[in-house]
Amino acid sequence: MRVEFSQSIEKLATEDDSIVFITGDLGYNAFENLREKLGKRFINAGVAEQNMVGVAAGMAYKGYKVFCYSIAPFVVYRCLEQFRNDVCFHELPVFLVANGGGYGYGIMGSSHHTLEDLACLSSMQNVTTYVPAFSDEIESTVYQIAETAGPAYLRLGAGKKTPEDAFQTGTFQVVHQAEQSDVTLVCLGPITNNALAAISGQDELQKSVTVVSANRFPLEIPADLHSILGKSTHILVAEEHVSTGGLAQQLSVQLLENQIAPTSFQSIRAQGYPNRRYGSQQYHQQLAGLDTESIRNSLLNVLQRV
Numbered sequence: 001m002r003v004e005f006s007q008s009i010e011k012l013a014t015e016d017d018s019i020v021f022i023t024g025d026l027g028y029n030a031f032e033n034l035r036e037k038l039g040k041r042f043i044n045a046g047v048a049e050q051n052m053v054g055v056a057a058g059m060a061y062k063g064y065k066v067f068c069y070s071i072a073p074f075v076v077y078r079c080l081e082q083f084r085n086d087v088c089f090h091e092l093p094v095f096l097v098a099n100g101g102g103y104g105y106g107i108m109g110s111s112h113h114t115l116e117d118l119a120c121l122s123s124m125q126n127v128t129t130y131v132p133a134f135s136d137e138i139e140s141t142v143y144q145i146a147e148t149a150g151p152a153y154l155r156l157g158a159g160k161k162t163p164e165d166a167f168q169t170g171t172f173q174v175v176h177q178a179e180q181s182d183v184t185l186v187c188l189g190p191i192t193n194n195a196l197a198a199i200s201g202q203d204e205l206q207k208s209v210t211v212v213s214a215n216r217f218p219l220e221i222p223a224d225l226h227s228i229l230g231k232s233t234h235i236l237v238a239e240e241h242v243s244t245g246g247l248a249q250q251l252s253v254q255l256l257e258n259q260i261a262p263t264s265f266q267s268i269r270a271q272g273y274p275n276r277r278y279g280s281q282q283y284h285q286q287l288a289g290l291d292t293e294s295i296r297n298s299l300l301n302v303l304q305r306v
């Protein structure tokens with residue numbers, strides 16, 4: 001999604017002189033176009049994420065809209081205090097952009113993984129968090145962030161194209177609607193691609209499993225999604241995030257408040273490092289049951305109980 005993000009920022013910044021882009025010494029072979037197009041509005045802050053957000057807050061206070069980019073854990077964890085105190089409390093248009101959410105940086109290990117970012121950032125005041133599932137969502141998301149002009153967090157991963165019959169409803173996107181929604185699988189961002197692959201070519205799953213992507217927080221369940229979830233006997237949640245503060249925990253609160261009571265509610269989520277080893281993103285997804293085959297088996301097991 002990084003290429004699509006770069007193209008979207010270039011387009012937006014060409015139309016809006018208030019757009020500023022700050023990178024924490026990252027984005028080589030990806031953002032040269034921005035440096036050329038934005039001129040002085042492109043800033044390399046160096047390896048100094050806390051200072052980057054403080055500078056961004058000052059610029060936002062003066063009327064700029066500032067995108068701050070880095071590898072996910074660096075832009076999230078290193079500057080939580082600056083984002084909370086300087087940006088969120090003052091509702092300033094500073095937007096954290098994180099590349100490689102979840103296990104995205106694979107073999108580089110836990111220092112480069114981001115498994116608690118939603119828990120950290122979606123709990124802060126006045127923040128909207130975006131986790132797009134598909135690469136062609138990036139441009140509209142970037143424009144929405146700039147138009148909303150409040151504190152925001154954008155988590156980038158790897159995704160394919162949005163299915164043709166998908167539709168947005170509230171803070172969710174229904175990407176596959178089954179004939180009879182015995183099971184609703186709610187995914188966090190790019191894991192949706194694994195879910196779609198899991199039901200592909202599987203007639204039983206395609207007829208019985210509705211796949212939904214949660215792509216924005218705080219969560220909102222509008223009437224049409226309320227109907228889908230309310231009719232589902234089983235709800236599964238799949239996310240590349242730990243259980244605490246993640247999609248499953250936040251969704252469960254929404255279900256209770258909306259008086260939706262499925263027969264079962266199952267959470268498939270990041271497990272950290274159960275064998276104390278590091279590997280590729282796919283390796284960690286397999287350990288957590290988030291890869292395509294594991295999701296398929298989980299769905300088949302649930303349908304046996306329907």
